[in-house]
Amino acid sequence: MPLLFQCKNMFRKVLSFINNLPRLHFWAIISLFFFLLIVSLIPPSKHGGTIKKELTLPISGSLKGDYAVAEPSTANRDANNQLLPDFSANREVDITISAGDTLSEIFSNESISAAVLQELLEADTEYLRLANLIPGQVVQLLVSPDNQLLSLKVIIDRANTLSFVLKDGVYTSNLEIKEGEWRNSYYQGSVTGSFYVSAKKSGLSASQIQQVSSALSGQFDFNRQLRVGDTFHVLVAKQYIEGAYSFDSEVLAIIIKTHSRNYTAFLNEDGRYYDQKGKGLSKAYRRYPVNGKPRISSRFNPHRLHPITKRVSPHNGTDFAVGVGTNVYATGDGVVLRAGYHPAAGNYIVIKNSRRYTTRFLHLSKILVHKGQRVAIDQLIAKSGNTGRSTGAHLHYEFHVNNKPVDAMKVDLPLSQEVPRNELKDFNARRDLSLREMGEL
Numbered sequence: 001m002p003l004l005f006q007c008k009n010m011f012r013k014v015l016s017f018i019n020n021l022p023r024l025h026f027w028a029i030i031s032l033f034f035f036l037l038i039v040s041l042i043p044p045s046k047h048g049g050t051i052k053k054e055l056t057l058p059i060s061g062s063l064k065g066d067y068a069v070a071e072p073s074t075a076n077r078d079a080n081n082q083l084l085p086d087f088s089a090n091r092e093v094d095i096t097i098s099a100g101d102t103l104s105e106i107f108s109n110e111s112i113s114a115a116v117l118q119e120l121l122e123a124d125t126e127y128l129r130l131a132n133l134i135p136g137q138v139v140q141l142l143v144s145p146d147n148q149l150l151s152l153k154v155i156i157d158r159a160n161t162l163s164f165v166l167k168d169g170v171y172t173s174n175l176e177i178k179e180g181e182w183r184n185s186y187y188q189g190s191v192t193g194s195f196y197v198s199a200k201k202s203g204l205s206a207s208q209i210q211q212v213s214s215a216l217s218g219q220f221d222f223n224r225q226l227r228v229g230d231t232f233h234v235l236v237a238k239q240y241i242e243g244a245y246s247f248d249s250e251v252l253a254i255i256i257k258t259h260s261r262n263y264t265a266f267l268n269e270d271g272r273y274y275d276q277k278g279k280g281l282s283k284a285y286r287r288y289p290v291n292g293k294p295r296i297s298s299r300f301n302p303h304r305l306h307p308i309t310k311r312v313s314p315h316n317g318t319d320f321a322v323g324v325g326t327n328v329y330a331t332g333d334g335v336v337l338r339a340g341y342h343p344a345a346g347n348y349i350v351i352k353n354s355r356r357y358t359t360r361f362l363h364l365s366k367i368l369v370h371k372g373q374r375v376a377i378d379q380l381i382a383k384s385g386n387t388g389r390s391t392g393a394h395l396h397y398e399f400h401v402n403n404k405p406v407d408a409m410k411v412d413l414p415l416s417q418e419v420p421r422n423e424l425k426d427f428n429a430r431r432d433l434s435l436r437e438m439g440e441l
């Protein structure tokens, strides 16, 4: 074959060329050949690539058994330096409520059992803040990979944050309340037309004007006794949370100077007004929210065991065995904080009687007041009923002191018509502070 012949021919030529070379040249060519052969056989990884391998090798070697997962720097350890379970698989859900959003809808979107909402509402009976979400409120959920709700947080407003945490299979609720800062504002003016118009001109709000006139309503007729040129002086405490006015305010001190005499009213810590000498201007609190002394079917009991779950489920109020439609009265002057429906409480009313006292009326058949309305002691506010989670017609009545429920039948109510002797010194000090701020002392 011509190709084989050509190769043989070439080989013969190379051999004869080598044979004809001088000895020194021959060995030089052989040495060069073997040198190139050895260099070409050395693996190329002697340079950059090897450094990488040296760094990864020890780690790959340790990826065994207990150390298979590297521990993040933020891992939590308990007191015995044992690693705590890693909850990073749980998902956090943040929702800003829009019009029409409901918790049951949110839960269904997150595949959380509908029964959980019932448990939460049950845990919310102390606060009654979960039922009505308002657009703009923020809801935060922590949900486990198997769709169990671990915690729920509702940012109700700047002052209030409501949270529920699952612990030992039970949701416990907590309402965090920011007291913020109370600052005083002073308003004054002289009467030109009606008191309302004159007071409005000075900057007082409708609710504050109402507070002024109801504080002095027993001593003074604002429509008949005021004349043009009479002056009014009002000191108002306003709540600020994170620097912004919360629209929560209370009238601390009032002076009306008429042509014939001065009228004064000072707010005591019990939410009632007293004159300069500590004599009560408004009626004292009433013990019962209904007329007569009806039978109590269930007393206040912070340690009550739930009949079914056998867990501690406090009874925060007093139950009066009254038929549906019985008149329910405000037990003290105040303003309606909330009125509405809650699946556990039914139709309910919360009245703020003072910065210290709040009263609640649950399972009503009819609500006769509205949010923001000022109410007076003995005012008809509702008809009792059997709404919400209730096993029979009754009125559930609660009394809270500093946001904590107490026994309404035993609480030391401000029942006397004068500032009690042991509180008089404090009352006088606050009165003088107010008068000084108003430039009257």
Ligand SMILES: [Zn+2]
Pocket: 298, 315, 317, 318, 319, 396, 397
């Ligand atoms: Zn009850």
